[in-house]
Amino acid sequence: MCFSATASLATASLLLAAGAYCVKKSSTKGEHALAMLPIFFSLQQFFEGFIWLHLTDRLSGTPPACLSDGFIFIANVIWPIWVPATVLMLETNNLRRKILWLITSIGAVVSVYLFINIFSGTIIPQIQNHHILYNFYEVSVYPYTKYIYLSVISLALILSSHKWLSVFGLIILATFILTSYIAKENYISVWCFFAAFFSAILCLYYKSKDTKNITSSFTK
Numbered sequence: 001m002c003f004s005a006t007a008s009l010a011t012a013s014l015l016l017a018a019g020a021y022c023v024k025k026s027s028t029k030g031e032h033a034l035a036m037l038p039i040f041f042s043l044q045q046f047f048e049g050f051i052w053l054h055l056t057d058r059l060s061g062t063p064p065a066c067l068s069d070g071f072i073f074i075a076n077v078i079w080p081i082w083v084p085a086t087v088l089m090l091e092t093n094n095l096r097r098k099i100l101w102l103i104t105s106i107g108a109v110v111s112v113y114l115f116i117n118i119f120s121g122t123i124i125p126q127i128q129n130h131h132i133l134y135n136f137y138e139v140s141v142y143p144y145t146k147y148i149y150l151s152v153i154s155l156a157l158i159l160s161s162h163k164w165l166s167v168f169g170l171i172i173l174a175t176f177i178l179t180s181y182i183a184k185e186n187y188i189s190v191w192c193f194f195a196a197f198f199s200a201i202l203c204l205y206y207k208s209k210d211t212k213n214i215t216s217s218f219t220k
Contacts, residue, residue, distance in 0.1 A: 005052035030089030
């Protein structure tokens, strides 16, 4: 599959609409935090879309550092803390909340660790095999950090009592395994694209909430 500026910008537009729908349907802090997920993914795809435009000479010059930094900041710093913290806010089961507190704490450590290490160096994107490869210069990260990162995000979602969040967590896990196998060096860009595309499934959480409210109103 070939990825491009068109694919990234189209996905960004779709996710912005999905995020707007989720924000409109939100009624609690946890739901507002959840609604930000497709919006953050939308920002990532906008950043990457403009990186594509620069790398393919449709926009002049090399991609501004803010584009790569913005993409990597959301992907590596925001997600490990935002995702488990959001699931925690939405969870009502006491046992699951205790586990989610632990996962959220680990996620916070991962976020700080990646922020300090990644942004102490330089990020330079390039096109490789129809994907964007983010080259990290003067950056040293423990090689197994990505598995801790994956565990924090996917397990938090899978542990949720809410069906659609669990489904999204399974998709996150499956797409990571798939893209790590088929894309290898480019997995950050490819995985984020798939994760972004499928984050629209979060709209089903809000739809299911509406269905429950309608059903409860009839049973009163």
